[in-house]
Amino acid sequence: MRITDHKRLALVYGVTAGAFLLVGFLLMLLLRWQLAWPGQPIPIATAIFGERNAPAGILLPEFYYQLVAMHGSVMIFLAVVPLATGGFGGYLVPLQIGARGLAFPRLSVAGYLVYLTAGLLMIGSFALPGGAANSGWTSYPPLSIIASSGQTVWLVGVFLLGISSMLGAVTLVATVVAHRARGMTLMRLPFFVWSQVVTALLLLLAFPALQAAAVFQLMDRVVGTSFFLPTGLAVSNTPLAVSGGGNPLLWQHLFWFLAHPEVYVLVLPAMGIVAEVITAHARRSLWRYGLMVGAVVGLGAWSMVVWAHHMLLTGMGTTLSSFFQVTTMAVSVPSVILITALVVTLWGGAIRYTTAMCFALAFLPMFGLGGVTGLPLGLAPTNLILHDTYYVVGHFHYLVAPGSLFALFAGVYHWFPKLTGRRMNETLGLVHFVGSFVLMNAIFLPMFLMGLMGVNRRMYDGGLQYELAQSALRWNPYMTWSAVALGAFQLVFLWNLHWSARRGEPAENPWRATTLEWTTSSPPPPGNFAEPPLVTGSPYRYEETEA
């Protein structure tokens, strides 16, 4: 099987994104140590990070902020999105539509290589004299423009990731449009395929805005222009020697034009996976398939007109502010439709509590909690109070960590037999699920309380010098130990993957799923199907098979 085969390329994508996920997790453990025990030395930190970053084992503030910026960047740009799109999408979409492969296989490989280059550049920037980017994953100017050289590498990396996303998205959408099996009409596409198409379109249309912003910021940093630097800007009471005349808010507009849809890029594939898992493991067809397709398309389109709710504190004026508050409230409608439809699908089903199903079921309340806690952030009066606090960190992580990641875990357990012809061990799987579920909540739930108490989310010492934060800071060690334990439970998952791939129970279609990918052998042969499939009805025919 060649690398241009979509299945092999998707596996390479998955392994690479998994490696970046591990890097992002380790960065998180380091910064969580600093928050739990501010100023306390980390054993062997000096040996690993050098005197420059961790003298006597104590993380310096400059290094801490590098960890924060790179944790966000790695997790979002290099881990979860490529895993959900290049990994899951690349493997499953051609199989689910009955195609022999991707429309442009070489373009896909090029996209992967660009992604890998960008990732290695961004991680490698830790070795630069000034270290990696340290202005947050949002890279707001003017801070990012006067930051160390790692920021330049970050910008180049983001630009390359935009190219990679474009290549992948073009390939995926063209494959779905032109390479569907006979009889596979648009309204017979599995819901997962719809979620991937909308995700690809979001990447295709939103990422160029961040690429343009990256070009502007690169010019500011390298050539000395002032796109984002206002006149009269002084740093440490010293006026900057720039012409000025620029506007820092321009970056925020361009950045969030991508970064808000990026949240849906993280979430929509997860919803697609959960929909497939729930239908198969509850033996029920998807409730109101047409409504769900409309909701996912609407959610994707609507997500492109809500970006400035991230900027409600910038003083944009009441008219504009009102517009974005209204659009933000409205975007919850299709989200609620999707979650409701998934819950109703369970009604009357013969639910099997497999590991995949447990993760999928856990996704629903976790995503719901992340969504509901987002509503106060979409309204200016409450945003004013909560914006700079840990509440935002908790909200976002509920969407992405126990949200998207749980869905990805569900997908791995569900489609593992398709990849290997073997089932994953259920006992180990349930241990992994229970541990992850409890510990994810142990890490992120206290963040809401800390945020409501007013603890600022940008403090190197966690807010140690603030009176109001004192009673909340006692949570930090528990959260950090929970993060360490969460890592330990992921070792169970990795062992399960390793063990099951060799000794797992042989299985062709253990869930008796009815979507097209299960009609071919497991693992699928090169070309996917021995005979071109003919599609005659809905992808979900569980009532028929049960009858």
Add this chain to the structure above:
Amino acid sequence: MTAHTGATAVSDRDLRAADVGTWLFLASLVMFYGALFSGYVLLRAGSTTWDTPWLTVTASWRIFPFALSQTIWLAGVGAGVGASVWRWRVGYPRGSGPQRAIFWWLPVLAAVTFTADWVNLAWTLAAAGRGPASGVGAASWFVLTGAVAVGVMAGGLVAAGTAWRYRGATPPPHRLRLLQRYWMVLLAFWLTIVVGFYLV
């Protein structure tokens, strides 16, 4: 399977995929150029004093001929590549040497000319103290027109590569269409810049 005249046989599915892929790529390109131009508009709209660098340097007389000549070049390339697509549609199996020179090397020539002229003008502005760091107006001009120059160079390279790869044969139609539409997007963005920078 359907085969068209020439060396390469392409299935209907591949043609359709290529067509969709072309439109998606161009949509992404439009969003990129659109974001650059939106940045310029926002900066200019929010500025009380806007500097126009070419009006204050000795070479200011060159800016309008530059804009005009480059518009003609880009339109010419669009027409040239469009003629290639037309030739394919009416079924010309092969082009003669001079025809290929016109249809394929025109974009390359345009790319080189456009870029050389842009570099020359940029150098003149920078030498007169109106480089990109001199003000947001100058910076916008350098970045936006520079982005077109990069796009033109990329188009020229692809045209040259296609001409070299398919020498003596007709290239696949989707490549011709992609090139044609690509040059049209570049021309549209260039005209937007001409209006946005020189006429408004």
